[in-house]
Amino acid sequence: MKKFFTSKMKKSNWLVYAGVILAFVVFQVMSGTGALSSTMEGQLVPVCAYVVMALSLNLTVGVLGELSLGHAGFMSIGAFTGAVTAAALEGAIPNSGLRLLVAMIMGALLAAVAGVLVGVPVLRLRGDYLAIVTLAFGEIIKSIITNLYIGMDSTGLHCSFLNLNFTMQDGKMLLNGPMGVTGIEKISTFLSGFLLIMVTLVIIFNLVNSRSGRAIMALRDNRIAAESVGINVTKYKLMGFVISASLAGAAGTLFALSQNTIMANKFDFNTSILVLVFVVLGGLGRMWGSIIAAATLTVLPELLREFSDYRMLVYAIVLILIMLATNNPTLKGWFARIFKRKGAEKE
Amino acid sequence: MLSFLNHLINGISLGSIYAIIALGYTMVYGIAKMLNFAHGDIIMVGAYVCFFAVSSFQLHPVVGLLLAIIVCTVLGTLIEKLAYKPLRQATSLAVLITAIGVSYFLQNAAQLLWTSNPKLFPDIFNGAAIKLFDGELIITVSTLVTIAACIVIMILLTAFIDKSKTGKAMRACSEDKGAAQLMGINVNRTISITFAIGSALAAVAGVLLCTTYPSLVPTTGSMPGIKAFTAAVFGGIGSVPGALLGGILLGIIEIMAGAYISTSLSNAIVFAVLILVLLIKPTGLLGKQIREKV
Numbered sequence: 001m002k003k004f005f006t007s008k009m010k011k012s013n014w015l016v017y018a019g020v021i022l023a024f025v026v027f028q029v030m031s032g033t034g035a036l037s038s039t040m041e042g043q044l045v046p047v048c049a050y051v052v053m054a055l056s057l058n059l060t061v062g063v064l065g066e067l068s069l070g071h072a073g074f075m076s077i078g079a080f081t082g083a084v085t086a087a088a089l090e091g092a093i094p095n096s097g098l099r100l101l102v103a104m105i106m107g108a109l110l111a112a113v114a115g116v117l118v119g120v121p122v123l124r125l126r127g128d129y130l131a132i133v134t135l136a137f138g139e140i141i142k143s144i145i146t147n148l149y150i151g152m153d154s155t156g157l158h159c160s161f162l163n164l165n166f167t168m169q170d171g172k173m174l175l176n177g178p179m180g181v182t183g184i185e186k187i188s189t190f191l192s193g194f195l196l197i198m199v200t201l202v203i204i205f206n207l208v209n210s211r212s213g214r215a216i217m218a219l220r221d222n223r224i225a226a227e228s229v230g231i232n233v234t235k236y237k238l239m240g241f242v243i244s245a246s247l248a249g250a251a252g253t254l255f256a257l258s259q260n261t262i263m264a265n266k267f268d269f270n271t272s273i274l275v276l277v278f279v280v281l282g283g284l285g286r287m288w289g290s291i292i293a294a295a296t297l298t299v300l301p302e303l304l305r306e307f308s309d310y311r312m313l314v315y316a317i318v319l320i321l322i323m324l325a326t327n328n329p330t331l332k333g334w335f336a337r338i339f340k341r342k343g344a345e346k347e
Numbered sequence: 348m349l350s351f352l353n354h355l356i357n358g359i360s361l362g363s364i365y366a367i368i369a370l371g372y373t374m375v376y377g378i379a380k381m382l383n384f385a386h387g388d389i390i391m392v393g394a395y396v397c398f399f400a401v402s403s404f405q406l407h408p409v410v411g412l413l414l415a416i417i418v419c420t421v422l423g424t425l426i427e428k429l430a431y432k433p434l435r436q437a438t439s440l441a442v443l444i445t446a447i448g449v450s451y452f453l454q455n456a457a458q459l460l461w462t463s464n465p466k467l468f469p470d471i472f473n474g475a476a477i478k479l480f481d482g483e484l485i486i487t488v489s490t491l492v493t494i495a496a497c498i499v500i501m502i503l504l505t506a507f508i509d510k511s512k513t514g515k516a517m518r519a520c521s522e523d524k525g526a527a528q529l530m531g532i533n534v535n536r537t538i539s540i541t542f543a544i545g546s547a548l549a550a551v552a553g554v555l556l557c558t559t560y561p562s563l564v565p566t567t568g569s570m571p572g573i574k575a576f577t578a579a580v581f582g583g584i585g586s587v588p589g590a591l592l593g594g595i596l597l598g599i600i601e602i603m604a605g606a607y608i609s610t611s612l613s614n615a616i617v618f619a620v621l622i623l624v625l626l627i628k629p630t631g632l633l634g635k636q637i638r639e640k641v
Contacts, residue, residue, distance in 0.1 A: 136618035143615035
């Protein structure tokens with residue numbers, strides 16, 4: 001913590017913190033005065049979870065420079081670990097905030113373990129092959145959780161795979177295979193979501209500004225050059241990847257504990273892609289971009305509600321147009337000229 | 348033993364479909380170096396076109412197939428022209444996200460046009476089947492047609508790439524775009540042709556897929572698309588024989604895992620095998636090892 005205050009922070013990082021705090025205060029006041037519609041109110045915690053997901057994936061894609069198509073897998077691990085932990089500890093820890101914290105730490109830890117398991121062999125692969133293995137990992141996690149049964153009664157925890165082969169007299173099912181976790185007590189609050197975003201930002205900014213962060217970025221920019229000046233490839237890649245995985249796990253817990261039910265199908269390839277869209281639209285390596293993109297695009301389908309059936313179609317078109325506008329050299333030059341002219345007029 | 352043979356044949360049939368889809372992925376990747384995530388949804392469009400031609404307009408299935416091929420080729424070329432061509436100089440991630448946008452677009456357009464109610468694809472072959480060993484070994488005609496179609500497509504495509512002038516241009520582009528351009532090859536046109544061929548193949552795959560698995564919804568193409576993509580990587584992306592090998596192996600593994608281990612785990616097993624293969628041979632089964640130069 002000492003290092004956090006003494007290290008020279010970039011001005012833009014402080015702006016990101018300030019922006020997040022400001023947004024939190026504004027939305028908290030709005031929800032307090034009833035200015036938010038009930039659907040928007042329900043979106044607050046999921047938005048926080050997706051912001052953390054986007055930040056965590058930005059660490060992998062933007063800072064580490066590896067394309068991951070299975071980030072929802074880590075989110076899934078965090079979500080189910082968190083939901084099961086929270087349900088199991090319902091009697092042991094009556095304080096919901098503390099229970100959420102414990103559940104989140106468990107979710108992050110298990111996701112980190114998965115991150116090590118996937119990362120050690122996988123980070124040897126390059127480029128698109130890494131992408132496909134992470135995709136495969138996400139699908140495997142989905143299948144495994146769909147076939148997992150966990151129950152708890154007075155004698156303790158019961159667990160089985162593929163088939164439900166234990167019986168309980170007085171207990172309850174914590175995880176019921178394809179039906180997922182049902183009847184979750186919603187203990188995630190907007191405040192906890194906000195705190196998780198802040199913690200994530202502190203972790204990422206400190207990592208990026210540290211010696212390890214510079215090593216990670218050096219590997220991204222030129223692996224061979226970095227390796228030849230003595231940077232340990234596996235160590236630093238794994239470090240970035242595991243931190244990213246554990247943050248995704250925490251986001252998963254936050255998300256799960258704001259829903260009534262979660263099923264493994266929720267965290268499929270499409271979710272991974274959705275988060276990747278946030279990251280790329282927000283800008284690789286730009287944390288504030290990820291935050292804005294994740295928040296806007298999570299709420300956008302709700303805002304497009306008046307288009308009803310057409311909203312996802314509009315969403316797709318908007319996505320394509322934004323990509324074309326920001327990446328096509330002709331259009332980019334065109335935009336640059338317009339903004340330049342505007343700037344000149346001001347002068 | 349006979350049931351094993353049955354599963355093997357089913358696996359090869361499913362694998363043939365994966366192989367045809369994987370060809371589209373692998374060719375586009377080999378030349379444009381992009382992952383075309385909308386490929387799976389072109390399969391779906393092809394299947395819908397054939398479905399409406401056969402069941403609503405009472406056309407002959409072959410006509411339906413031809414229509415599907417034409418529509419998909421036009422659609423593929425159009426998508427390439429509108430969405431991918433402006434991004435030729437952009438980073439591969441930007442193109443990837445655009446492809447995802449196109450995929451969303453196609454899925455949602457299909458949902459609006461044809462609703463998400465599953466359509467039962469007509470049984471083109473009237474369930475005809477060859478029964479051997481007192482009916483213990485059943486080979487449906489659709490299985491035979493699928494496998495035959497895969498073989499024919501492979502032979503034609505290999506001949507096209509090896510012998511024709513356009514094929515030569517494609518090979519040149521995949522090796523070095525700049526040098527190809529200097530030799531007077533129209534790189535943009537070659538990429539467009541690749542997309543057209545890939546989309547035509549997707550239409551064939553869509554129709555074949557729906558003769559085997561007749562329930563047709565707007566998301567029909569996405570899972571086979573992802574699996575075919577893994578098949579392409581499995582065999583070594585960018586390699587045509589690799590796509591065939593990867594597709595068939597993937598199909599067999601999937602059916603066998605479903606039959607002997609667990610249906611609900613078959614996907615997990617397929618992907619686990621993929622990870623193992625990539626760990627042992629990081630460029631896929633038939634992929635070329637590219638040496639890194641400093």
